[in-house]
Amino acid sequence: MKLQFFKYQGTGNDFVILDNREGKFPKDDTKLVAQLCDRRFGIGADGLILLEKDDVTDFRMVYYNADGEEGSMCGNGGRCLVAFAHYLGIVEKETTFNAVDGLHYAEVEGDIVNLKMVDVNEVHEKSAYSFLDTGSPHHVQLVNDLGHFDVQKEGKKLRYGLYGQAGSNINFVEQQDADTFQVRTYERGVEGETFSCGTGVTAVALAMYTGGKTKANQVHIHTLGGDLTISFEQHNGGYTNIFLKGPAIQVYKGEIEC
Numbered sequence: 157m158k159l160q161f162f163k164y165q166g167t168g169n170d171f172v173i174l175d176n177r178e179g180k181f182p183k184d185d186t187k188l189v190a191q192l193c194d195r196r197f198g199i200g201a202d203g204l205i206l207l208e209k210d211d212v213t214d215f216r217m218v219y220y221n222a223d224g225e226e227g228s229m230c231g232n233g234g235r236c237l238v239a240f241a242h243y244l245g246i247v248e249k250e251t252t253f254n255a256v257d258g259l260h261y262a263e264v265e266g267d268i269v270n271l272k273m274v275d276v277n278e279v280h281e282k283s284a285y286s287f288l289d290t291g292s293p294h295h296v297q298l299v300n301d302l303g304h305f306d307v308q309k310e311g312k313k314l315r316y317g318l319y320g321q322a323g324s325n326i327n328f329v330e331q332q333d334a335d336t337f338q339v340r341t342y343e344r345g346v347e348g349e350t351f352s353c354g355t356g357v358t359a360v361a362l363a364m365y366t367g368g369k370t371k372a373n374q375v376h377i378h379t380l381g382g383d384l385t386i387s388f389e390q391h392n393g394g395y396t397n398i399f400l401k402g403p404a405i406q407v408y409k410g411e412i413e414c
C-alpha cells in the first residue's frame with residue numbers, strides 16, 4: 157500500500173498527518189502507526205494524526221501516540237491539523253473541529269494557529285506538584301536548573317510510579333519572570349521527552365496561576381522547540397476560554413510504501 161503523508165511540527169512536537177477523508181487508512185493497525193512514527197524505520201514523529209470527515213464540524217481529528225495507540229488530546233497536533241486543513245482548503249481563517257475530548261474552535265493567521273482548549277474545572281494541588289486534565293492528563297512540577305534536569309529518568313519514574321499503567325504526561329517547570337515559564341515534558345505514549353507538548357504547557361499555565369506563581373492570565377512558555385502563549389479566564393476555581401497559540405508548520409510531504 158502506498159500512503160501519501162504530510163509532516164508537520166508545532167514548536168518541535170512533530171507529526172505525520174494523513175488525509176483520511178476517504179476512510180482508507182487501517183485505523184486498528186497499531187504496528188503500522190508505530191512503524192510510521194519510528195525515527196529509524198519509518199518517517200519519524202511524536203505522533204500520527206488522521207484528518208477525517210465529520211457530520212457536524214469542519215473535520216475530525218484522530219490522534220495516535222508514537223507507540224501506535226490512540227491517545228488523548230494533543231494540543232500541538234490539533235494546531236498542526238488546523239494548519240493542514242487550511243492548506244487543503246477545508247478551512248479559511250476560523251474553524252471548529254471534533255476531537256477525542258470534544259469540539260475545538262481555532263483561528264489561523266499565517267503560520268500561527270490559536271486553538272481553543274476544553275474547559276478545565278479542577279486543578280488538584282499537592283505539596284510538590286499539581287495534576288490536571290487539559291484534554292490529556294498532566295503532572296506539573298517546579299524544579300531548579302531545568303536545563304540540567306534529567307527529564308527522561310525523573311519523568312519515567314513518575315509516569316509509572318505515581319500514575320500506574322494508565323500513566324500521565326509529566327511536565328517539569330522553572331519560572332523565568334512574572335508571566336513566563338520554561339517547560340520540559342516527558343510524554344506518555346512517546347515514553348520520552350518531546351520538544352514541546354501543547355496540552356502540557358496549557359496545564360502548566362493553569363497550575364502556575366492556581367498556585368499563585370503568576371497573576372497573569374496570558375502566560376508565555378519557552379519549550380525546547382519554541383514559544384507558546386496560553387490565555388484563559390478563571391471563574392469559581394475553573395478555567396474557560398483557554399487558548400493555546402503558536403506556530404504550526406508543514407515540514408515536507410511524501411509517499412511511503414508500507
Ligand SMILES: N[C@@H](CCC[C@H](N)C(=O)O)C(=O)O
Nearest residue numbers: 227228230231232353354355
Ligand atoms: N503532544 C501532545 C500531547 C499528546 C497526548 C499524550 N501523549 C497522551 O496521550 O497522553 C500535545 O501537544 O498536547
